[in-house]
Amino acid sequence: MTRAERAAHVDRRLAELYPETPVPLDHRDAYTLLVAVLLSAQCTDLRVNQVTPALFELASRPEDMMRVPVEQIREIIRPCGLSPRKSKAISDLSRILVEQHAGEVPADFAALEALPGVGHKTASVVMAQAFGVPAFPVDTHIHRLAQRWKLTGGKNVDQTERDLKKLFPRGRWNELHLQIIFYGREHCTARGCDGTVCTLCREMFPRRRKGVVVTKS
Structure with a gap:
């Protein structure tokens, strides 16, 4: 061949x-998908799906997540690994979404990749699975x-x-x-x-x- x-x-x-x-990561919308994909770095989808219910019960919108202490986020996501870096990224990107994007996840590669902790692969997953953009x-x-x-x-x-x-x-x-x-x-x-x-x-x-x-x- x-x-x-x-x-x-x-x-x-x-x-x-x-x-x-079906999308392997449990999520409710573009924001919770973005957070779940960020958590999946060097972690299995199964483990992420075990962790995110508690995280999203605490805060499932960027407006709420930005007010949660980073230490509290870190404690919940600890099983996913790299929790110091990931918890800070989740907190920071939530604040940026509120301050620069009216609390919405942008359907734009450049804007997504400018967010803390979001690389090209994460942005591609969000664009494909949340917005249906070919990636x-x-x-x-x-x-x-x-x-x-x-x-x-x-x-x-x-x-x-x-x-x-x-x-x-x-x-x-x-x-x-x-x-x-x-x-x-x-x-x-x-x-x-x-x-x-x-x-x-x-x-x-x-x-x-x-x-x-x-x-x-």
Whole structure:
């Protein structure tokens, strides 16, 4: 298969396997999604979903969160890791949303990435899942699978994102990035598949005998 043929195969098979693409992070609106995605850095979605109910019961709007002491936020989100940095970011971005954006999460990449603790991946998730804007957030699962499936030669997530955007139709980006994550978690895992085990790897590379060494982002 050529790279384009592999991309078409992945697109078709993942649409069959995951016709529904629920957002893995529990949230109520764009603001609670933004906070949840920020918390998910170096943390599992499961753990984030265990922590956010208590946090959002305390404050689920930026107007309320900005008044909560940072130490109180930190104590609640401690299980997510990096709590000193994340709690300050949540407090600071909440204040900025109130002071500069009328308490609303902006549907704009540049404005989102200007918020404390919000990088390109976080902004992409919010744009895709809260506002329906085509984006292709690349996490470790997507980066790993894109290399195993030879959809990218990139050594970092930025290059992988650019390559995937060229390969897949813009209208499929939002669903497809979730479908790849689901597949990477369930089948083509970091330890359970080395590029020779899971169904898609075997379908696209039937003659592959040696495992693929993935370059970390």
